[in-house]
Structures are given as C-alpha cells and as structure tokens.
Amino acid sequence: GESVGLHLPTLSVQEGDNSIINCAYSNSASDYFIWYKQESGKGPQFIIDIRSNMDKRQGQRVTVLLNKTVKHLSLQIAATQPGDSAVYFCAEGKNYGGSQGNLIFGKGTKLSVKP
C-alpha cells in the first residue's frame, strides 16, 4: 500500500554542523508534505511544509527539498543546535476538493546533537 518511510532511523551530528534528514514517499498523488519535530514527552510540532508543485522551501534555519522524480523529501537544518535534538517525522497529505485529508506519517528519524 501507500506509505511514507525514512532512510535513516538515527542521525548523530556535531553542534554547529548542518543536518540532513531524508524521507522516501510512495504516493505520487500527494498534494503536500510536512515535517514535524517531536521532543521527548511531547506531541509532534509543525516545522515546515511544501506543496507538491514546489521543489524547495526555506524557513528559519530549515530548508525542505522535494524531488518528485525519485519521490524523495529532505529536511536540512543549518547550524544544528542541542535544542534540535528530537525525532523528526515526514508526513504526506492530499486535499480533496479544497478540504483537508488525513496525513500519513513516516516512522521517524532520531537526531542527536553532540556538543
């Protein structure tokens, strides 16, 4: 069936370095993709999203890249900080006639930032 998955379950980076978290998706009909951050003991928190008709979107210290040719999504975090340590989920969704549909979440990647 359709699914969203991640290449790497864990990622360890040095503080100050850039981080890249990857995600593979299989539903080419998805309209949008979202990255969430989940800290320990908390609910997922929205980071950034991107429409399917875009290939790049930038936020504050984060950039999401979408490659529809290979059905790949990535989240880049610049100058990674200890506060970025969390589990990151990608999710895909589809609009239905202007109304929102449900999101399908990937398994998550744990990012650990070493001081």
Next chain:
Amino acid sequence: DAGVIQSPRHEVTEMGQEVTLRCKPISGHDYLFWYRQTMMRGLELLIYFNNNVPIDDSGMPEDRFSAKMPNASFSTLKIQPSEPRDSAVYFCASSPTGGRFSEQYFGPGTRLTVT
C-alpha cells in the same frame, strides 16, 4: 490560545476496564484527529472529524474503539474493554480549514498503560 488540551496525561488501568480519553481542540479549528503512537508502529491515524462529523475511521483498530465529537470543543476516544496491546501514547490534533493545506496542532498526548 492554550493549544490542544488532552486529559488525562497518564492513565494506568487493568485489562478489561473501560478507558476514556478526552480532547479539547483549538478554538475555531474545524478538524480534529486522533492518533496512536507506539515504538513498533509509529504514529497511526485512528479517526478524524470535520465539523464534528467523523470523516474517516478506517484506522480504528477494532470495535473496542469508539470516538465521538458531540460539539466543536470536545471529543472523546473510548476503549472498551481495554487490552495490554492498547498501551500507547494517544494524541489528539486539530487544524483549521483553509484554502491551502493546513498544519495540524498536536496536544501533549495521553500515555495509556494497560496491565
């Protein structure tokens, strides 16, 4: 705004007992989602509502699970009878309707332990 409110934050119960989880979405949000998160299966959508009406309950595991949304500011997820395999963190999320796709705002979750 206080964000999505869930109660209780922790619930420990014995197998066979009824469990009721509660959620108050963000005021003005038209969509409400119930998720379950486990280490093995990740974040799974159970059911979601639009304007208090259930839209998709295909993720509800079995008849032991039921969800209601009697009004725009309150929803419940009930498990009866509960089983040890129901142990998980249950999240409620809400989102507004918009012309573009919308992010979901998650509550802090209810950690359920069934012994």
